[in-house]
Amino acid sequence: MKHRIYILTFLCSLILFSCSDEYLNKEPLSDVTEESFFQKSSDLELYTNGFYRMFPEASVYNGDERAGEIITTNLSEEMRSARLIPTSGGGWNWDYLRDINYFLEHYEKCDDENAKKHYSGVARFFRAYFYFDKLKRFGDVPWYDYTIDPTDTESLQKPRDSRQFVTDKIIEDLDYAIANLNDETQAYRITKYSALALKSRVGLYEGTYEKYRNIDGYEKFLLASADASLILMDDSPYTIYSTGDTMHDYMNLFNAHDAETSEMILSRQFTQTVAVDHNVNYYTTTSSYGRPGMPKELVNSYLMNDGSRFTDQANYNAIFFLEEVANRDPRLSQTIRTPGYTRKGEAMEIAPNLGATTTGYQLTKYVTEPIYDTNDESITDLPILRFGEVLLNYAEAKAELGTISQTDLDNSIQQLRNRVGMPGLSMAEANSNPDPFMAEQYPTVAGANKGLILEIRRERRIELYMENHRWDDIVRWQSGQTITNPLRGMYFPGPGNYDLDGDGNTDVVLFEGEEPGGQTEGIQYIELGSDIFLDENNLVDPQPDFNNRTFDEERDYLYPIPRVELQLNPNLTQNPGWE
Template sequence: MKRNKFILIALAALTLGSCSSDFLDKEPLSDVTGDNFFQKESDLQLYANSFYRMFPATSIYNGDNTPANIVQNILSEEIRGTRTVPTTGGGWSWANLRNINYFLENHERVPVESAVKHYGGVAKFFRAYFYFDKLKRFGDVPWYDYVIDPSDTASLEKARDPRKMVVDNILKDLDQAIAGLNTSKKTYTITKWTALALKTRVALYEGTYMKYRGIPGYEPYLTQAYTSAEILMNESGYKVFSTGNPSTDYRDLFASHKAIGDEIILAREYDDALNVKHNVNYYTVTSSYGRPSMPKELVDSYLMQDGSRFTDLPNHKTMMFGEETQNRDLRLSQTIRTPGYTRLGSDKTLAPDLSAAVTGYQLIKYVTEQKYDSNSSSIVDLPLFRFAEVLLNYAEAKAELGILTQEDLDKSVNKLRERVAMPVMDLAGANANADAFLAKQYANVTGANKGILLELRRERRIELFMEDFRWDDIVRWKAGQALTLPIEGMYFPGAGQYDLDNDGKIDINLYEGQRPNPTEKGVFYIKLGSEIYLNQNNRVDPHPTFANRTFDENKDYLYPIPTQELQLNNNLEQNPRW
């Protein structure tokens, strides 16, 4: 608790604006620039704590709505293809970088070598994190590893540096961070293991980004991805959380009020006593907050519990909800409401609530007891880095290089399958029989390893759902056309009464014309063609007015630079086709 209060006080003391180019004109952290600062270890800790504001807050669990991985009642601009060039803002903000660089130019004044190494590593981690975000969003960006003097015209009017230079500098920063950071496991602060986890993420991203665009020289990045992951796997002591209960372990990892440090490398902490909360329960159970839910094509991606493919079943397209959710990968029933679902702390079974889930597939990941259902009341910690991602990064990097073995799978991805009692992923079997359903989503996956690459993408999407990876994966795989596929929900043959949770009681009455009178208690009445729409496949259509969606392969993987920035710096060039 004392540590939490210290961080909160530090954040308040070191708060700065995050406006665009105004960072160039401001004195960095003016309250701490005197000779009395950077004198002792606590000064470094106080300053470094301000960097943690860079991490996402509550958006970590709903950021996946950008690529319709989490479907809401309103489609994102990215999905609709309606993004425009902003005048200001748009993610082109640099105040955090100035603060980091100022710290790095002054932190060695503290006469405690161990503290200088560790907190210098923290700053290098956050500079890498900052630039990785900019790289993903804009591509080429100016690299600054120093504080810009307001009179330094050359720096103020600097052009964008090549993408490769930026990536290599990010990885260099991470290598230096890894060398300096403490090795103890800390769930809420940066350590060597956090930096290694970020390095696997950055290197895998760039290696696959290059490979799927035919850019030569991608192999060293993929090699860094799996070698960094291997160090973390062998030396850190992290493991896949499991109590031996495959029906609840995945759910409990994300519903634990305090982050489970066996697997979660770094988490965003929330605390009722400090009034630091978020709104995940409210987000998933209310009808007034976007009605987030899972798309049908992701539901279809979950394998059967015996490892066979659901989409190979001849009648999978017309199965009712109660049937289609039976005998599936147990992560499905721990991610959405399925028959028999009960809230934590209750034994009352609940059917999906279509008023809170626009596709009908209602989310339960991160959802805790009912007393946390009001807005901004949830206190479950949210993961920023976890061991599962590292295992997936390791296997994918090796598969993309063509050097993945069954032994590699067994010590990585199959540990995740073991948690939920799923059959192991078989390298030879996957490559001998590539999944046609997944191949339609990822048409540019080819070659001898096509089958296993598709299976790894399935595994990644399922395991990391609601952890804000989907958009980045779509971009690096150059898979934007997957975003134009139909977005559908539950299957209903038409008007009628339906028992969604297979308990013998009617849950939903889909009606046409006048609302039935009298109504039955406990039944949810929905008017077809008004409150809910079915498409030509008799599936819930969450967006009937957005039938045509496009994705421009030559434009939409990057975001535009705001027009004001182009006017302030004539050496900046706009991203292609914007």
């Protein structure tokens, strides 16, 4: 029976990842046993293919929705403080770990030494990936590096290991993977560079998580992040994708059908050939599916294109859209619809569609040609690990350690700014004049590098928008109160006719009471107090029913362990605040 369980894993991997003739010419599945499998390189590859199912399928932006970085018609449970202790499920699933550990107990039967090195590295990468996900969600978790026999009560009732111990083991697995994985660039497969990039992420996460909670020993994790990042910066084929087109390169990196391998270290592949697609076009363009929008607080965070701060000007929250988005960091116009926006493959300039966004700031990241606008028809490859993140990880780790220099900034963040033609970040200027707007968002940032750390956080939020980082960043920075800030959108002085694309023609009519007659095709007619709500400052309020949200600092950074798991294992303890 035990053998048949792993035959099922084998079959799922075969169906999902192995479509070429190379994998169809195999012995019948009924003949696959523990004794006959794991003998050849192709066996190891086929088995480890199943691990790729761990990667997110489409919602790479899930972490942004959870944190209110993307505001939709339905706020997340995290935003509403509506999470409950589940009876079962809730992310406490260990099936993949058993598959990984089973592989690691049997792969050495293979007689191909190179294959053993590489695919054991793949397995160790995925064990690190698996445990990193559990660490972020639950904190302390039991560490298992072996398969558990159903009669092994001691293992089944193992208590939780400390997060420091688990992180040490994650780093250990990644170091093994780095030393053994193939040294090559493959956008859809695990390589040495994937392991280095994940180590960069893990070290930064745990190092800052512990630093902002005053836990001793956090420095070693920040050092691990900086070291892994520097190897990728100095000794890898990756760079920032740039053709010199500062007004389009950032956008084009994400709306390309195929992953841009100069920057994308690891991506999730989507293709209509085998009906593997996602819904980002539909998600961002339709009026019937969430209506995602960027919050005004994030729009305010984008610098002017000369590097000055938008929020240094008076009454910055009462500036109409056309002036608000003019002369800003070009990444803003490459992330939301602004004047001059055209769809990929199209020539017609189009204004924001207020019916498709809760805030007025309509998202364009990942959006491609209109022919992919039907639900689950999008085929853009989605990023999992990219070089741009590595540069940000390096700068932040060094800044939090207090060892950063201007040269470090020039070698990291400056590369990201060069792509969009933005001036450099000056360490001396940032620290001598910390941005009060940013400081209000992150009151726990202090010390000699306060101003610089705030600027690095700004850069990270802008560069990595819609890439599933925001929730994790808020958790590790212990900045949960950030998600209780008012959710707001565009400024409108009141009822009237508005030009949103600067062509001199009306795009939107806001009205109260009776709907205007003699309507013109192509103009959006929106009723105040029904279709859209304005607050006392004439800012769009996308969620008027949720303006009194809370965040429990003692509870809400971690998720609860399901009730049934606590019953099955009396040595497990519930996370604080969820008892």
